[in-house]
Every structure is written in C-alpha cells, then in structure tokens.
Amino acid sequence: MTQHCRHCSTPLSLRFLDLGFAPPSNAYLTPTDLNKPEVTFPLRLLACGTCRLVQTEDYAASDALFTEDYAYFSSTSQGWLDHAARYVDMVVDRFALGPDSHVMEVASNDGYLLKNFVAKGIPCVGVEPTQSTADAARALGIEVVQDFFGMDLAQTLAPADLIMGNNVYAHVPDINDFTAALRATLKPEGVVTLEFPHLMRLVEHCQFDTVYHEHYSYLSLLTVEQMFAAQGLRVFDVGELTTHGGSLRVFGCHRDASHVQTSAVNALLDEEKARGMDTDGFYKSFQARADLIKDDFLQFLLQAKADGKSVAAYGAAAKGNTIMNYAGIRPDLIPFVCDAAAAKIGKLMPGSHIPILAPSELRARRPDYLVILPWNIADEVKAQCSDLAALGTLFVTAVPNLKVFE
Known part of the structure; x- marks a missing residue:
C-alpha cells in the first residue's frame, strides 16, 4: 500500500533510510517485562518528492509512544x-x-x-x-x-x-x-x-x-x-x-x-x-553512510571484547537505543549503561535489554571504554567523568564517525 505525504499528500516512493524494526525508543522495560512480548515497529523513512518532508513510513499511534511513564525529562x-x-x-x-x-x-x-x-x-x-x-x-x-x-x-x-x-x-x-x-x-x-x-x-x-x-x-x-x-x-x-x-x-x-x-x-x-x-x-545516498557507521561501531565492540577490554555506556537516550537496535548490540558487548535520570535507573534499554544503572557504578567498575551514546553532550559527560579518565578510561562516540579519545 502506497503511503502519502502527511503534509501535501503526494505518493511517497523515495526511500531515505531503513533501520529495520525496533521498539519505541523510550519504551524502557522493567525486569518483569522481560517475561512479556516486546512490540516493535518498522523504522523506515521516506522523502516527499514535492514538499521534501522526510517522514516515517509506518508509525505507531502517539498514545502508544507518549505514555504516562514516558521517561524523558x-x-x-x-x-x-x-x-x-x-x-x-x-x-x-x-x-x-x-x-x-x-x-x-x-x-x-x-x-x-x-x-x-x-x-x-x-x-x-x-x-x-x-x-x-x-x-x-x-x-x-x-x-x-x-x-x-x-x-x-x-x-x-x-x-x-x-x-x-x-x-x-x-x-x-x-x-x-x-x-x-x-x-x-x-x-x-x-x-x-x-x-x-x-x-x-x-x-x-x-x-x-x-x-x-x-x-x-x-x-x-x-x-x-x-x-x-x-x-x-x-x-x-x-x-x-x-x-x-x-x-x-x-x-x-x-x-x-x-x-x-x-x-x-x-x-x-x-x-x-x-x-x-x-x-x-x-x-x-544516506543509507550507505549509516550502514558504514553502524559497521564500524560494531567492529570496535567486537574487537574490544576479543581483547578482553571492559566496555560501558553512558546515557540511556533515544539516540543510543536507535544505534543499539540497528546494530544488534546486546549485553554481551555492552553489559550496562549509566544514566542520571532516576526514572530510568533499574530499568532496561528497549530492544537491547541492557541494564540501566546509576552513574556511581562507573566508579565501582572502572571500564576501559565508556561509550557516550548522546554524543551531542559528549563534552558535558566527559567533564562529569574526568576522574575516570584519570584512571585510564577512554571515551568513545560512534557518530558521525567512530572516535576514541581521552
């Protein structure tokens, strides 16, 4: 069935990006939720050839996404x-x-x-x-x-x-x-x-x-x-x-x-x-560029695991959930992610089921690498974790390209 532009009603055929299937990015799970089915939706974007609005192809109803326990503060x-x-x-x-x-x-x-x-x-x-x-x-x-x-x-x-x-x-x-x-x-x-x-x-x-x-x-x-x-x-x-x-x-x-x-x-x-x-x-041309970034990030995590290096992530944000699910990353590659939002601590990332812990766990575990998932606040996170850097932890961001830095 052809989808039409939600602004100008032009039939859509220009594919922009296909990230497969994923759960809503802020549908964080409790441990008991792991015993239930997890709903996923297509995550594909099309571009309108008339008004140039880029839009999701198949989307969930807004009341299925912005629920009473929506966790973004x-x-x-x-x-x-x-x-x-x-x-x-x-x-x-x-x-x-x-x-x-x-x-x-x-x-x-x-x-x-x-x-x-x-x-x-x-x-x-x-x-x-x-x-x-x-x-x-x-x-x-x-x-x-x-x-x-x-x-x-x-x-x-x-x-x-x-x-x-x-x-x-x-x-x-x-x-x-x-x-x-x-x-x-x-x-x-x-x-x-x-x-x-x-x-x-x-x-x-x-x-x-x-x-x-x-x-x-x-x-x-x-x-x-x-x-x-x-x-x-x-x-x-x-x-x-x-x-x-x-x-x-x-x-x-x-x-x-x-x-x-x-x-x-x-x-x-x-x-x-x-x-x-x-x-x-x-x-x-956007799809091929996204694939390359995903592949580079996955290869880095696989190599870190092969080298016996410990990896953690910071920021249980929607950005992180997108790349985790697109790349198929699970707790065997990133065992936990830390976040300052109290509403997220103790829950699990949607799709990947990676546990969300308090930032204090970083000091207790001292990972070799800390992946900053919300790369837009990487400088802020790095400043907050300067004590880890002093102990040898290296920081990592995956977008717009893989970067490992002190």
Whole structure:
C-alpha cells in the first residue's frame, strides 16, 4: 500500500533510510517485562518528492509512544537547562514580554523552560500529554494542560503572545493539524518559535541515530516554510543552533502580522537549495553512510571484547537505543549503561535489554571504554567523568564517525 505525504499528500516512493524494526525508543522495560512480548515497529523513512518532508513510513499511534511513564525529562541535562534560560532572556527582551503577556509552551515536559517565565512573573501555561513530566512541572508551580496539542484542544486555550515548541514539531503525526492549532492559538501580533533538528545537519553529519519512532518528521526550512504558508503563517526569522547536533529555531507569525522578515530566512533557504535539498539526489545516498557507521561501531565492540577490554555506556537516550537496535548490540558487548535520570535507573534499554544503572557504578567498575551514546553532550559527560579518565578510561562516540579519545 502506497503511503502519502502527511503534509501535501503526494505518493511517497523515495526511500531515505531503513533501520529495520525496533521498539519505541523510550519504551524502557522493567525486569518483569522481560517475561512479556516486546512490540516493535518498522523504522523506515521516506522523502516527499514535492514538499521534501522526510517522514516515517509506518508509525505507531502517539498514545502508544507518549505514555504516562514516558521517561524523558528535559531537566536531566544542565546544558539544556542553560540553553532554555538563555532563550527566555532573549525572547522576553526581544518581544517585550511582561506581566500582561500570556506565554504557552507546547510539550512543556517537566517545566525546564517555563520555570524561567514563572521566575520573571510572566503568566504561562504548558501543554504536556505525559503524566510523569506534567506532574514534575506542576510541582514547580506551573499550570499544565495535560493533553496532546491540536485543533481540538486549541479551541479551549486562551490566545498567546508567544507559543514555544522545543523538539516537538518533529514529534507530531498530524503536522498540518498541529500547525493549524498554532495559528488558532496565536494572537494577531503574536510569535511562534519552534526548535527542531535540522535535516541538513542530520545528513551532513550522518546523524542517523536521531531517527526513532517518536520523530515522525525530519525538517528543513524549505519544508517548514511551505507548511506554515499552508496554514496562514509565515517564517520571519530563523537561527541555527548547535543543540542536538544542529538545530533550527524558526520564528513565525500570522501572514499579515507586522513582523519584518530578516535576511537570515532567504540566506538559509539559498544554502539548503545549494546543497541540493530540493532534489532527489540529496536523499538517496544516506543509507550507505549509516550502514558504514553502524559497521564500524560494531567492529570496535567486537574487537574490544576479543581483547578482553571492559566496555560501558553512558546515557540511556533515544539516540543510543536507535544505534543499539540497528546494530544488534546486546549485553554481551555492552553489559550496562549509566544514566542520571532516576526514572530510568533499574530499568532496561528497549530492544537491547541492557541494564540501566546509576552513574556511581562507573566508579565501582572502572571500564576501559565508556561509550557516550548522546554524543551531542559528549563534552558535558566527559567533564562529569574526568576522574575516570584519570584512571585510564577512554571515551568513545560512534557518530558521525567512530572516535576514541581521552
């Protein structure tokens, strides 16, 4: 059965990436879950030949992915907390936000960002479907509407001066409904800011491990501009970020709003076109590059085992689950992974069934190699584990190429 583009309805035939079958990347297991069947889904991406939206081929329903025990908490990373605080300072100053403003964050997670608005006395509300993270935000005094964001919910929400969505735009199965809901809840001169991994950087650095079921879409500015325009919105500014291996922050508004478009928009559109993102060829060579990275990582682990070297991993993140399952890595090659998130400790990685332990286990076991799975925070992890380095542990990252370093 032919799948159609979830934005423009064009029949899809251009294959971008096939990672086989895998469980949802954040479906962490308890020991008792090992006695039950584990559900997996196809993890394949297709590119639209018309609007160039890269999207999952077969996807699970969102309520099967973002359950009440969904284990991703944004506040785990200090670097991400700092990023959020800098953003809030910027938008409050740029758009003159104050006590008479109304701010909304979609996918507000555990309150990592909105708490900065609370501290400044700016009224705000979060929209978050996941029970565990919504409860964490409420504990900080943040109002949370616990639901999925879309047109049905938009009819019940107060219009906002600023709507934010960090790493959510790629996570929604009906991206047109989501975009329409942004328009419906935005004041006439309001601003939308969305952050998401940039497809151009994903391909440039072969970041195939950022592919997982929760990411339904992989976005370029070329595509986002089209999706905004279809719903009566326009992009008036864009910034390139280093987060998540290279992200975009787009600034949107109503089509007829007074916000002046900056030169950054056309400059980035021109760069995307210069790299061929409006042609089929850009999307056809990615599979072979991903295969090579997977093979190199697997060969490293097999050689380490043959040499009698001990290996551990840090960061039970979605990135790690993607590469572990794609490469077929199991506890015989990486016996355990450590993570600072209390909600993950004592559980097992989905698919690979690698145990998740507290970071203190690294000091007790002193592995020869420590694989940093969330390579985007490798410097932060290395700094946290400097005592291990002093004892001889070497650090390893697999993407965009295998790297072993002190």
